[in-house]
Amino acid sequence: MSGFFGFDTSLPGRGAAGQGQGRNQQQNTSGFPASAADDAFALGGAGEEEDLAVYTWGEGMGGGLMEGGDEMNDETFGDDLGAVSNNFQFSAQTAAQPSKGYGHGQTTGKIASTQSRYKPKAAYDPFAFSEDDFYSSRPSKKTTTTKAPARPKPNTAHSGSVETSWNNKPAVSSPAWGTAPSSMTKPTPPPSASFPSQSQAPPAPGHIKSLEEIEAEMAQMAIPSTSSAPPTQQKVFSLEEIEKQMMEQNVEPARQATPQQPLPPREATPTQVPGLAASGYSSQQALLDSMFPELGKAAQPLPQGGSGQGTPSFAPDQAGPPQPPRPSPEELARMEELHKRITAKIESMAKYNNLMGSSDKDFITRIQLSQLATADPYTSDFYAQVFSALKRSRMMAEGQGENPTVVQLSAGLGLGVGGPVGNRFGKMGQNTMTKLSTQVKKLVENRAQHQKVANTAALQGALGRVTRGNAAAPRPVLAIPTSNKPENRPASHLNEQTGIHRAALTKKQIMFALEELYDAILELEQMRRDAPPPTAMEEIEVWHSRCQSKVDNIWRRLMVMEPLDISNPHPFISLINPVKGQKLFPRLLRHLPQNQTITLLSLLIATYTQLDVVARAPPPPVADSSLLTRADRLDRAKREVETDNFLQFVIPGVDMIINRCGLGLVAGVLAISAQRSEVWRVASTRPGVALYTALLSKAQSVIRAPVPDPMNPQQNQQVDPAELDQWSKTFTYFLHVLLPHLPDLFPSSLAQKAAFGPGAYLLGGDNPLAEREGLEMEKREAEVWGFVAVLAVNAQEEDQTALVGALREKILHTVQAARHPSTSKERAEMKLRNVNMFLNGLGLDASMIE
Amino acid sequence: MDDAANSGISEPLDLVKLSLGERVFIKLRGDRTVTGVLHAYDAHMNVVLSQVEETIHLVDVTEDGNPLPPRVERRNVEMLFVRGDGVILISPTQQ
DSSP: OOOSSOOOOOOHHHHHHOTTHHHHHHHOOSHHHHHHHHHHHHHHTHHHHTTTOOOOGGGGHHHHOOSSOGGGHHHHTTTTHHHHHHHHOHHHHHHHOGGGHHHHHHHTOOOOOSGGGGSOGGGSOTTOSSHHHHHHSSOOOOOGGGGOOSSOOHHHHHTTSTTHHHHTGGGTTOTTTSSOOHHHHSOOOOSOTTOHHHHHSOOOTTOOOOHHHHHHHHHTTTOOOSSOOOOTTOSSOOHHHHHHHHHHHHTHHHHHHOTTSOOOGGGSOOOOOTTSOHHHHHHHHHHHHHHOHHHHHHTTTHHHHHTOOSOOOOOOSSOOSSOOOOOOHHHHHHHHHHHHHHHHHHHHHHTTTTSSOHHHHHHHHHHHHHHHOBSOHHHHTHHHHHHHHHHHHHHHHTTOOOOOSEEEEETTEEEEOOOSSSOTTTTTHHHHHHHHHHHHHHHHHHHHHHHHHOTTGGGTTTTSOOOOBOSSSBOOSSOOOOSOOOOOSOGGGGGOOOSSOOOOOOHHHHHHHHHHHHHHHHHHHHHHHTOOOTTOHHHHHHHHHHHHHHHHHHHHHHTTTSOTTSSSSOHHHHHHSSHHHHHHHHHHHHHSOHHHHHHHHHHHHHTGGGSHHHHTOOOOOOSOGGGSOHHHHHHHHHHHHHHHHIIIIIHHHHHHHHHHOOHHHHHHHHHHHHHHSOHHHHHTSHHHHHHHHHHHHHHHHHHHOOSOOTTOGGGGSOOOHHHHHHHHHHHHHHHHHHGGGGGGGSHHHHHHHHOOTHHHHHTTOOOTTHHHHHHHHHHHHHHHHHHHHHHHHHSOHHHHHHHHHHHHHHHHHHHHHHHSTTSOHHHHHHHHHHHHHHHHHTTOOGGGOO | OHHHHHHTOOSHHHHHHHTTTSEEEEEETTTEEEEEEEEEEOTTOOEEEEEEEEEEEEOOBOTTSOBOOOEEEEEEEEEEEEOGGGEEEEEEOOO
């Protein structure tokens, strides 16, 4: 095979076909015509040389390659063919071999990137995984399609090739991509006298002009064209063309208003190089489709407009019954102006057309696809997946079908295609996806094979050297994870110190453990989503056991089973101190079995005082926050945020666990709490109040069991008297510990206590700025009033009296404050509601107080 | 014990992972710093932060070229995407 610069003169086909070779090189300084002619010659001899696979594409390029030779475009497009044509007899050549236009399309590019530029694009290995491989691995083989029928009717010329499925199938649906619809192929020359070519090359009667021909004629108005100029526009859509298409959509009205304008070149039928691997093209198509999903559809009505009857009807795309008003002359002029500008722009960009051959594009597509393929498509595309799941559930309601959101490429690889648009791959849909996935699959297999050969490749570049790869270890295009990260340690390795006491976890350890937990939880959640179909029994078993082992793993990592006093704070408490850990809590509970959640609850309650939000509860508010230093303010704000988070994330979970408990358990954990902590101290924090309120109200609801739940017969059982007895004992103890401190639980009391100096006077003052803080305070108070209310409900008669006695001051004070004229109406209502919460539990009401 | 924690850390960015969901301090080019809650990061150190306070250190120059004493400007942003090419360092905020 000839080298890139092709100084191989001993080629057999050369002498026969290329009599004009030498002259070519002399007369054409531009590479274009030379290579085009070469092409013609080479192809002329193609028949004999098929097996030898000799190409002489590069022959003319040695001296003729010009980087910026735009000024030769005229020549390229045959503008002054008259001057040169004597020797070439293009007409004869092209007439005889019109189908070599395919070849032309490829050689029009001026910049030679690699050797392959000048080879038939079918010669590459479509599944190479390195660039070198890609271009060199397969022996070139001439495609027989070069001997296509002589008549330039691309539609039929293609019909046997694989692309037809792309080109012809969507003939109605997306003509912009495929073959021109029939309306376009009809010879409807725009009624204009400015096309001399029209009269010069009258088509044979009955001969249906191909789009390329029309195209060429219009594009080269001044050419005394013979049969057809080199149809340079035949090629796969390039990026520029797509851009053009997009732009044209924007100016479509303008174009329709001025049908005299030559059709822009983008209307060219995207004729395929017949030898091109269909899959390559299709994947590209799929990518384009996914990038511009609206293109295919929007371009659809375009041809009708383009082949309009020559009347500036300015019809809209959907030429609906109501005729829109004709545009004013200024409007027309403006549009024409706009259109001219855009045409000029497109033309200026057109010189970059076809810099990339279709194989280049394929190669890039494949690289891009391989980047997208991941071992875990669902999680890498997580948010889009969740979003599309939501979207689909909505669409389901509207009766639309389901599309897969993950395309499995092979065992360990897939592409996430979930997205906001339900059908991201457009009309191509499934078909495209299957083609695409086979391609990537092969790529992956190829890669895996090579990895076996040279698995040092993975380490290449690890030390920072930039390598291009070599034959033994080609640069990987696709990095397949060779091994999963091992479970790097037994779960309690963090705590492998033996001995009862040890230091608390460091911040870094906590964070590390949390990240591991998050990873584990994510994996588990993913596993749950991947449940096998309910019919496959064995699979379900396997799946169950895998989930179970994952849960066990998580449970061990939570370190709940560590001895209670192992450290202060307990490792588990350390884990749920940061906001991150708190957010993890509800997600954990969903997966843990009930007995474990109860263990968790007991541990949490036993070590409640070690919680940051309890041990370092935000101090009572001050009347005027301007008295605080900045650091102080920040610290307070931080603690408040932590408390809020705890209440938001952990307490609901705790509530849930408590609600599943029986009375005995509730009594048990309350006893633990009363023994292990100073109850009043815990109760003076918001998390503490929330916890106790939940416990007490659950107990009360069990004891009363007012409505037997028919759905849940077990719960109908009468409360075990022993449990009841245990509960009342525990509660009495609890209440008596709490009673002396009861007034101090209220944030307002705490604030009053804490206040000193000017703050004491400001508290409760009628400062309007303090109103908002005051309302906030009432909300906090409400929590405590709710707590004392459940205390009251649970308490025996004599205890209730004691309770009222302990709170008498507070009640009176609150009611008086509510009736005070300086108290705003809103706040007064809240105060009364708070007090009534408690009093109503005792059968009293604030209105009874004088 | 730290070995156990370190075993799961194989590259520098794994340390940044530990700060996910936490408040971090980020020093940026152009005499800027930001603190905020770290939500996401990538290999380019592109970062998404919430509750951000951005601090810009400015030195104004008088007309005759003499620098005025440096001043500091602050602004708060609820949610911020920081492009990675400006990031100099990321650290957890000291507490």
